[in-house]
Amino acid sequence: MADYTLETEEGRREALRRMLTIREFDSTAGDYFADGEIPGFVHLYIGEEAVGVGACAALEPDDYIASTHRGHGHCIAKGLDPKLMMAELFGKQDGYCNGKGGSMHIADVDSGMLGANGIVGAGPPLATGAALSIDYDDREQVAVGFLGDGAVAQGQVHEAINLAATWDLPAVFVVENNRYGEGTPVEEQHNVDDLSDTAGAYDIPGVTVDGMDVTAVAEAVEEARKRARDGDGPTIVEAETYRYRGHYEGDEQPYRDEDEIEKWKEQDPIDRFSELLVDRGELTEEELKELRDEIEAEIEEAVEYAQDAPLPDPSEAYEDMFAEMPPEIERFASQARADGGSLGGDRR
Amino acid sequence: MTRVGLIANPAAGRDIRRLTGGASVVDNYAKRRVAECVLEGLAVVTEPPDVAVMPDRSGIADHAVSEAPDDLAVERVEMTVEESAADTRRAAARFRESADAVVVLGGDGTTRDVALEIGDVPLVSVSTGTNNVVPTPVDGTVAGAAAAAVATGAADADAVTDRHGRIDVRADDVNGEKRLTGLAAVEITDRSFVGTRAVIDPSELVGGVVSRAHPSDIGLGSVAGCLEPLAPDALGGVALRLDDPEATARSVSAIVAPGMTATIGVTERDRLEWDEPATFDVSDVVVGADGERELEVVDATVEMTPTADGPRLVDADAALGAAVEAGALVREGPLLEER
Numbered sequence: 183m184a185d186y187t188l189e190t191e192e193g194r195r196e197a198l199r200r201m202l203t204i205r206e207f208d209s210t211a212g213d214y215f216a217d218g219e220i221p222g223f224v225h226l227y228i229g230e231e232a233v234g235v236g237a238c239a240a241l242e243p244d245d246y247i248a249s250t251h252r253g254h255g256h257c258i259a260k261g262l263d264p265k266l267m268m269a270e271l272f273g274k275q276d277g278y279c280n281g282k283g284g285s286m287h288i289a290d291v292d293s294g295m296l297g298a299n300g301i302v303g304a305g306p307p308l309a310t311g312a313a314l315s316i317d318y319d320d321r322e323q324v325a326v327g328f329l330g331d332g333a334v335a336q337g338q339v340h341e342a343i344n345l346a347a348t349w350d351l352p353a354v355f356v357v358e359n360n361r362y363g364e365g366t367p368v369e370e371q372h373n374v375d376d377l378s379d380t381a382g383a384y385d386i387p388g389v390t391v392d393g394m395d396v397t398a399v400a401e402a403v404e405e406a407r408k409r410a411r412d413g414d415g416p417t418i419v420e421a422e423t424y425r426y427r428g429h430y431e432g433d434e435q436p437y438r439d440e441d442e443i444e445k446w447k448e449q450d451p452i453d454r455f456s457e458l459l460v461d462r463g464e465l466t467e468e469e470l471k472e473l474r475d476e477i478e479a480e481i482e483e484a485v486e487y488a489q490d491a492p493l494p495d496p497s498e499a500y501e502d503m504f505a506e507m508p509p510e511i512e513r514f515a516s517q518a519r520a521d522g523g524s525l526g527g528d529r530r
Numbered sequence: 531m532t533r534v535g536l537i538a539n540p541a542a543g544r545d546i547r548r549l550t551g552g553a554s555v556v557d558n559y560a561k562r563r564v565a566e567c568v569l570e571g572l573a574v575v576t577e578p579p580d581v582a583v584m585p586d587r588s589g590i591a592d593h594a595v596s597e598a599p600d601d602l603a604v605e606r607v608e609m610t611v612e613e614s615a616a617d618t619r620r621a622a623a624r625f626r627e628s629a630d631a632v633v634v635l636g637g638d639g640t641t642r643d644v645a646l647e648i649g650d651v652p653l654v655s656v657s658t659g660t661n662n663v664v665p666t667p668v669d670g671t672v673a674g675a676a677a678a679a680v681a682t683g684a685a686d687a688d689a690v691t692d693r694h695g696r697i698d699v700r701a702d703d704v705n706g707e708k709r710l711t712g713l714a715a716v717e718i719t720d721r722s723f724v725g726t727r728a729v730i731d732p733s734e735l736v737g738g739v740v741s742r743a744h745p746s747d748i749g750l751g752s753v754a755g756c757l758e759p760l761a762p763d764a765l766g767g768v769a770l771r772l773d774d775p776e777a778t779a780r781s782v783s784a785i786v787a788p789g790m791t792a793t794i795g796v797t798e799r800d801r802l803e804w805d806e807p808a809t810f811d812v813s814d815v816v817v818g819a820d821g822e823r824e825l826e827v828v829d830a831t832v833e834m835t836p837t838a839d840g841p842r843l844v845d846a847d848a849a850l851g852a853a854v855e856a857g858a859l860v861r862e863g864p865l866l867e868e869r
Contacts (some may be wrong), residue, residue: 354856375558375588377542382557387549397723405549405730419550458723459706462814462828528805 185243185261188236188400197239197396198459201231201452202474204255206428206481207264211254211271211285214485215431216276220271222284227255229426232451233358234259236399236421237326240407246294246316246325248308250358250426251286253298256328260295262288268484274491281494296325300362303336305329306355310342313351313416314370324352324410326403334377343416347384350415354406357420358393364429365437378420386416391438393421394449397458423451497521532579532681534572534623535607535632535643535651538565539618540588542636542659546726556658558588558802561635564658564670565594566693567804568633571674573599575858579630579681584621614686615643622647630681631844633673637662638820642713644840645696652680654844660788661821663714663747664762675853676846684858690848692763694840695741695804699817703830712819713841714762715740715750716834719823721817727822732792733859737771737814739808739834748785749821753794756771756782767836769808771798787821807835 186196198213206225227234230252238247238259249256257267262278270277271285278288289297296308309327314321333339334357346353357377374380381388387409391398398419405471424446428435447530459465500507500515507515534663558613565583572789581604583591591606598604609620618636622644631652634644637659638773644653654673655665670686679685699710710716717738719729729735735750741761743754754760754768775781778795786792802808816823817832854857 210618227537236759371586389546389549391546391726395725398727401725401730402546405546405726409549458826461826462722463704510625 185241188239188240188397193239194464196461197235198452198455198465199473199477200235200238200259201396201455202477203480204228204231204234204258205265205452206474206477207258207267207484208254210481210485212427212431213266214272219489221273221284224271225252225426225429226427226431227252229446229451230358230360230393230423230501231255232396232455233356233393233399233421234328235422236396237328237356237403237419239396239400241326242323244294245323245352245407246296246309246312248296248312248325249298250300250305250328250330250333251300251302252358253286253288256298257288257290257295260293261405262290262293262295264481265484265487268481268488269491272488272491273493274488275494276487276491277440279479280498282473282502286342303333303339304331305332306342309353309355310346310351313346313353313410314349316352317349322411324345324354324407326354326356328356328358329379330363331359331361331368332366332371334380343384343418346416347386350413351412352413353416354403354410355418356403357418359420360423360425362425362429363436365433367426367437376420378418381418384416386418386419388418388420390420390422393423394446394454395453396451396455403472418476422496424449481488532683533582533628534579534681535582535584535629536565536568536594537584537621537632537636537640538586538590538635538658539592539634539636539640540586541613542640543797547660547728550728550730550787550790556698557592561658562590562593564656564700565590565599565636567600567670568635568656568674568677569594569598569604571620571671571676572678573602574675575682575684575853576679576861577581578602578684579678581605581624582629584617586617587610587611587613588863593797609656610847615639617703618643619647621710626651631644631677631687632744633677634665635670636665638664638713640663641841642820644712645694645713646711647869648841650685650842652844653841654680654846655841661748662753663749663820663841668775672846672850674850678791679849679858680844682858684856685849685852687842687844690852691842691844693838694762694843695737695767695836695838696840697741697767698835698837699825699832700835701817701818701825701827701832701833702828703827705828707807708825708827710817710819710825712741714747714820717750717818717821718810718812719818719831721816721823722814722825722826724816724826727818727824729787729818729821732786732790733774734810735772735794737769737810739767739802739836741836741840743768745784748788752783752784752786753796755798756784757799758797760800765838766801766803766806769798769800769802770796771810773797781852802836804836804838806831809833
């Protein structure tokens with residue numbers, strides 16, 4: 183049984199909760215990044231919530247996902263804890279990767295989350311590898327590789343999908359087409375109308391669905407998952423979606439105008455899904471407000487937790503990097519351990 | 531001057547049924563080629579009609595204009611493009627006022643969108659969609675030639691067209707009245723959401739109304755057709771109520787979606803007159819039109835009524851046959867002695 187499924191009222195409520203959590207988490211992350219409290223870069227998933235949540239609603243808890251640089255939404259959709267995620271964004275010891283990964287490298291293999299990734303198009307090779315391991319060990323899982331529209335033309339994506347297709351591996355590739363590869367419109371990057379048309383090159387099915395509709399994404403990924411589990415190989419599911427914020431926080435976005443953003447907001451995935459649940463009599467406006475308040479408090483708590491958590495100890499700079507530390511790294515690690523205390527300072 | 535409208539829907543034939551069933555994929559390159567064939571076909575008559583093409587962002591119209599035969603006047607319709615079904619409807623509304631015949635490239639969904647706006651303008655519907663009951667798999671060149679024959683009057687439109695039926699749906703649920711129209715069929719599926727629109731699991735079909743029935747009419751029309759065919763231009767429709775074949779006295783093996791056959795239990799079959807509604811009381815379902823889930827309804831009475839207000843569809847073979855009889859395809863050269 184999946185973590186949550188759109189088949190039940192309870193599951194639908196959970197899907198809505200996760201979409202709202204993603205939005206609140208990312209809005210908050212944007213604010214703290216602007217204040218300079220979060221180091222590095224953040225790429226926000228706001229507007230695309232239906233894709234991650236829809237896809238994960240179609241999965242079983244032990245299925246794998248491999249994410250992108252815009253990974254917060256996938257993490258929350260897969261059930262990761264916003265507190266530990268926020269701590270990771272703040273670069274703190276309590277984060278998923280002990281504060282050494284940050285926004286673009288949240289991973290939690292125990293939850294089936296194989297990692298966000300700073301390299302465009304690096305998710306599909308991980309998914310193909312995970313799918314190969316599933317196949318090899320005869321397990322009942324699937325691996326989902328998320329990728330953006332820009333990644334579709336990356337060499338490694340082609341290699342990953344080609345091998346998964348050739349070996350009939352239990353993989354699903356979910357293309358989040360948010361219309362822009364950084365600042366370049368999708369039409370200026372690809373010669374096909376629908377990015378799912380690339381599936382023809384691998385002799386696998388490719389479908390394009392409304393990525394602002396969580397029910398459509400879930401249904402397509404569910405069918406793709408069935409196909410993968412039946413031994414028929416991977417499927418490309420393209421979800422047409424839109425990011426409301428810039429490519430990264432601070433992006434001035436000269437490539438699009440406010441009218442376009444507003445037009446997409448009319449299709450807002452959270453509004454659409456919550457209205458659907460209200461129409462069905464499963465949710466009242468009051469309950470929706472309560473849910474929003476609850477999530478707001480939860481994310482506020484996550485921020486406090488992250489702010490209060492210690493920074494990783496500099497003496498451990500080389501820990502958590504390798505399954506087995508290579509000898510040539512070991513000497514840097516020992517040096518760090520030896521110098522550790524002196525670099526400590528205020529570790530809050 | 532006579533005029534033919536061309537509507538090629540870039541979004542037809544691209545839905546999830548190519549994953550869930552065996553639906554064929556019609557890519558936009560194929561549609562460009564079909565559009566090119568249509569224009570070539572239009573030029574077959576002595577005085578070809580002017581052509582107006584619905585604009586799109588997939589290059590189908592642009593390609594058609596640039597590749598059109600030299601002796602054909604082709605222009606794009608001046609209209610905004612939303613990249614949705616609204617484009618098809620808007621173009622059809624224009625053609626209702628300005629065209630003598632219209633060629634549509636798409637499936638049942640596209641043809642339905644055109645039918646809602648086109649009025650009495652004769653329609654040549656060429657199958658480039660997924661669930662094709664109404665459009666025919668006629669070659670684009672033949673479709674173009676047939677449209678030219680009708681538009682120029684070489685073929686008498688009344689003699690070579692049939693009026694198709696349609697089914698109007700009205701649902702009163704907790705949120706008020708909802709409406710929907712289907713051409714060949716409207717069907718109720720026991721599923722909560724529109725989702726990807728396709729009918730994925732045949733056992734979820736609860737019932738519906740068809741305006742025509744034949745085992746080859748993919749979808750609910752096939753289910754009805756297995757019991758007794760109903761010609762596309764026959765009067766009225768058929769209402770069906772379905773159930774698990776284990777629980778019914780009679781069941782049929784039907785083609786319920788492209789690449790998908792199923793044994794379906796039929797609890798009730800009622801022949802309907804024009805304007806005679808069939809009603810269904812439902813709790814949590816989706817009502818679809820022509821094989822695509824469209825409308826979510828909760829705790830509702832759904833009324834489905836066949837009406838005689840569908841499109842006038844051109845029989846391409848008959849149109850060209852009539853053109854031959856009118857001599858429209860023969861050019862008389864100068865007599866030998868006059869040379």
